[in-house]
Amino acid sequence: MTLATEINDNGNGNGNGGSPEKLLAPVLSAFWDQPESWTLETYRRHEGYEGLRKALAMAPDDLIAYVKDSGLRGRGGAGFPTGMKWQFIPQGDGKPHYLVVNADESEPGTCKDIPLLFANPHSLIEGIVIACYAIRSSHAFIYLRGEVVPVLRRLHEAVREAYEAGYLGTNILDSGLDLELTVHAGAGAYICGEETALLDSLEGRRGQPRLRPPFPAVAGLYACPTVVNNVESIASVPAILNRGKDWFKSMGSEKSPGFTLYSLSGHVAGPGQYEAPLGITLRQLLDMSGGMRPGHRLKFWTPGGSSTPMFTDDHLDVPLDYEGVGAAGSMLGTKALQCFDETTCVVRAVTRWTEFYAHESCGKCTPCREGTYWLVQLLRDIEAGKGQMSDLDKLNDIADNINGKSFCALGDGAASPIFSSLKYFREEYEQHITGKGCPFDPARSTVWADDKNAHQGVNA
Structure with missing residues (x-):
């Protein structure tokens, strides 16, 4: 059960903006707590595939305009308007069009798509059929992180149910739409969460970002027009079609x-x-x-x-x-x-994050490959009390040489914690240097003498 659903149902908890019912809006998670929430039967009981019926009654271009007017923005990180991304697909070009769903969730701290697929996979499948009808695609792919085997099995079963019920395959709901859906399990590379590296991986090559242009909308999978969307982005589409764009726009902010x-x-x-x-x-x-x-x-x-x-x-x-x-x-x-x-050492947390990015760098571009390595060396020295004051400016300089200068956003992601931690917690970095070690280490006499007991917890 999600806490969102639990609080909304039981009416407990308070927020600054009013009652929990007004603060929370369970839609995708509305029935995660119900028995066998992942089955087609449960999904149908909650108006499943009704959005698809309404979508198939519209012209594809009108459907794209409808999703665009709803204001739905990509939930994968960048927030790019979903309908606009669909609109970029050229029509009448004689090439096959593809939809690729990015389910390679592996950002440290990010854990929304995997629970969604585990508890409510049919919301994604319905969204895929709607999106493929809009962009005139007859083949879609779900690129799932391969380590989550229980989710992979559940997703395969949901796809089987959808084929059996006529929501996938030939002549879907007597609309003339044919659609094949392929579930592909990745091999555990964080870089394959980047859309062009994901496409290379799907094609059987080593996952590395492509130089753009051309963009996937023009030359994506197999050099054909391709839309790459996040799981939550696509799974949100059926509710918009079923309940209306005005209902969707009544929540959130204007933009x-x-x-x-x-x-x-x-x-x-x-x-x-x-x-x-x-x-x-x-x-x-x-x-x-x-x-x-x-x-x-x-x-x-x-x-x-x-x-x-x-x-x-x-x-x-x-x-x-x-x-x-x-x-x-x-x-x-x-x-x-x-x-x-307050028990967490910022330097240690940033060091662990940076180690992750250095390990997951594909090595294609020099700023990211070399920069993340040297960031890790400096951070490890500072954390161990072996750093110098000049290292702080060096950290900032290396991060600046990575940020905006790499093939993909992995380099930017590695630089972000460096910039922000130096902005807000530079004093803590300095205390590691002057104190010759981490002030949060219980084995050392802490420099936080005024709050010593509060810092004897477990570091992040």
Whole structure:
């Protein structure tokens, strides 16, 4: 059961914006807590595939315009308008068109697509059929992270059910639409979450980002026009068709309408998936989830996973939509709200994140391949008390040489925690250097003498 659904059903918890019923909007997660929520039978009981029937009654171009007018933005990180991405597909070119769903979820802290696929896979399948009808595609792919075998099995079963019921295959619902859906399991490379590296992987090559242009909409999978969308983006489409774009736009903000899944994790009392309108704040989410773990306070957090610039407790009231988070100096990303309390060493957390990016770099471009390696060396020295003050400027300089200069956003993601942690916690870096080690190490006499007991917890 998601906490979003639990609180909405039971009516407990309070937020600054009113009752939980007004703060939360379970749509994708509305029946995750029901027995066998993943089956076609359960999905049909909750108006499953009704959106598809309405979509098939529209002309494809009108359908694209409808999704565009709804204001749905991509839920994979960048927030690009979904309908506009569909609109980029050239028509009448004589080439096959493809839809590829990016389910290679592997951003540290991001955990929304996998639970969605595990509990409600038919919402994605229905969205895929609608999208393929709109872009005139007869073949779609789901690229799933291969390690999540239980999800893979459940998704295969849902696809089988959809074929058997006539929602996939030939002449879907007597509309004349033919659609084949292929579920592909990746081999565990973070870089394959980047859309062009994912396409290379699907084609059987080593997953590495492509130089753009040409963009996937023109030359994507097998050099044909391709739309690459996130799981949540596509799974949100059926509800928009079924309940109407005005219903969807009634939630969220003007430029960031609708509902979305927020993944709350870290040192919090009630971690989980919270489905709410865009624009809710972390303070409201913490209020209804029980706050930070007992006896501790928020120190820093990420609004969209480890690749987004971190925030502090001064940002608790930042609206969690694309414009609000952007104006505050970060990115909404995948809405992965990782919360860390005062026992966490910022240097250690950033070092672990940077080690991840250095390990997952595909090595194709020099700024990312070399830059992430040297960031890790500097950070390890600083964490161990072997750093120098000049290393802080060197960290910033290397991150600047990576940011915006690599083939894909992995380099930008590696640089973001460096920039933001130096901005908000430079003093903590300096204390590692002057104190010859981490002030949060219980084996050392802490420099935080005024709050010594509070820092004897487990580091992130």
